[in-house]
Amino acid sequence: MYEALESCSETPVDVIRLFGLCKKLSPHDLWTHGKEIVTNIKAVIQPNVPRKVQGNEINDLESENFSSLTSPEKLQLVKSGENLFSILLELFRDVWYLLNDVYPRHLWEMTSNALLPTGSVQLNVDELTVDPLQILRCDPKVLRCAPIMSILLHILAASLAASKYYLGKHVIVSTLDRD
Numbered sequence: 001m002y003e004a005l006e007s008c009s010e011t012p013v014d015v016i017r018l019f020g021l022c023k024k025l026s027p028h029d030l031w032t033h034g035k036e037i038v039t040n041i042k043a044v045i046q047p048n049v050p051r052k053v054q055g056n057e058i059n060d061l062e063s064e065n066f067s068s069l070t071s072p073e074k075l076q077l078v079k080s081g082e083n084l085f086s087i088l089l090e091l092f093r094d095v096w097y098l099l100n101d102v103y104p105r106h107l108w109e110m111t112s113n114a115l116l117p118t119g120s121v122q123l124n125v126d127e128l129t130v131d132p133l134q135i136l137r138c139d140p141k142v143l144r145c146a147p148i149m150s151i152l153l154h155i156l157a158a159s160l161a162a163s164k165y166y167l168g169k170h171v172i173v174s175t176l177d178r179d
Contacts, residue, residue: 001033005040012084015044019091027101034099037092038110044085044092045141045148093147100154108155115142115152129166132159 001018008015022030022037099107109125115138116123123134135156142148 001036005036005043008043008088012088016084016088016091019088019095022095023091023098025098027098030095030098031102034102034107035110037095037099038107039114041092041111041114041148042139042141044088045139045145089145089147093151096151104158108158111151111155112138115139115148128155128159129162132156132163135159 004011004015004018022033096107096111105125108128109123112128112135113122115135117137117139120137128134133156135152138152142152
């Protein structure tokens, strides 16, 4: 899986097929590959990904007829109008949301750290709870990629909710201590 994700810019059809298979796994079975998938999130972010994705392309690429084609035939089919990287990103987002059903907080931490620019200090879940806006210090390419941005916004919303609860609890405890 690691090799396929690393070479997704050269052979996106293979990664699309791999993500299609991942979507068929149960979330708990998929979690065994979660770290590999999430840590390679930057490999699937391409600067030329369009914002609009057509929905019926994914079903065509997951069909049995598509899997029986040779690589040149697959590329020809895909070049006839579908955008491979759009499909790849949509599938990545779908797989990420499946992983989110198993251990969400751990996934948010892994994803936040994978989206940070190279050389940044790693975050943990507690730091995201205290300061949720740290997630926005991500690589600028993320902000231009709608499917990955939706993942980022999901993590931000969850971190903001956790932060609201944490700060509310902190205020109650501090007012009780004064009395």
